[in-house]
Amino acid sequence: MSRTVAKFRVLHALILREMITRYGISRLGYVWALLEPVGFIAMLSVLFSQIAHAPPLGKSFPLFFATGYIGFHWFVDIANVVSKSAFVNRPLFTYPAVTPLDTVIARFVLQALTGIAVGFVIFAGILFFAPDQVQIRPLPILKAFALGALLGLALGLFNVWATAVSKTWELAWNVISRPLLLISCVFFYYWSVPEFAREALWWNPIVHIVAFLREGFFPAYDNSHASPGYVLSIAGGLILAGLIGMRLAPTRVIAA
Numbered sequence: 001m002s003r004t005v006a007k008f009r010v011l012h013a014l015i016l017r018e019m020i021t022r023y024g025i026s027r028l029g030y031v032w033a034l035l036e037p038v039g040f041i042a043m044l045s046v047l048f049s050q051i052a053h054a055p056p057l058g059k060s061f062p063l064f065f066a067t068g069y070i071g072f073h074w075f076v077d078i079a080n081v082v083s084k085s086a087f088v089n090r091p092l093f094t095y096p097a098v099t100p101l102d103t104v105i106a107r108f109v110l111q112a113l114t115g116i117a118v119g120f121v122i123f124a125g126i127l128f129f130a131p132d133q134v135q136i137r138p139l140p141i142l143k144a145f146a147l148g149a150l151l152g153l154a155l156g157l158f159n160v161w162a163t164a165v166s167k168t169w170e171l172a173w174n175v176i177s178r179p180l181l182l183i184s185c186v187f188f189y190y191w192s193v194p195e196f197a198r199e200a201l202w203w204n205p206i207v208h209i210v211a212f213l214r215e216g217f218f219p220a221y222d223n224s225h226a227s228p229g230y231v232l233s234i235a236g237g238l239i240l241a242g243l244i245g246m247r248l249a250p251t252r253v254i255a256a
Helices: 003-023 028-049 061-083 090-094 100-129 138-165 167-183 195-201 205-217 228-248 250-255
Strands: none
Touching (some): 028 061, 028 100, 138 167, 138 205, 205 228
């Protein structure tokens, strides 16, 4: 058996294990994965529809908030799930064939596939009832999901190493991540805030991901501020730092 085939078998086994431990053997676990974003989007839609007559873009509150929250939720979920890869799979490292990077890849693949399925169901349901004449543009949507997945993987990989080396970083990340929802253009339109605020928001890579996702559903959306290169540079730096850290301190990662 070649090393490549053996590695694929290890990843396949890890993904199946993740499916059972995280979602159970029934479909109910996947229902909960869908209900969380649906409930949040519905709550925002009802709340803001009582305050304003129309959303900042289009005519559908659910579609506007979905294009913001799904982009944010996609990135954060992948990052959080990948961050815990080594910790939750620590007993498996007694097997020589399983490495921390294998658990990272397995958790990333499962979360990405789950997120894609959840996003498809939510957008399909919203578009079925949406009053907008939506012109879907697949390329920006694919770009948003690709960038979000890569950035989530990068941050998760970095966190695997950083939290193994210092528990202080885990606490710091929890504090840093809490206000992200408020500054990622989920609730508002990027161009509706003052220029000084836009200049600060631009440095948040999630803002760029949300921009591409909204461009895919709102043809009139001004996406001139979004930069895939900026997101890729951050993701590349985090991946490089995470891989180097895991290579230099493998025992710390395994024992974390």
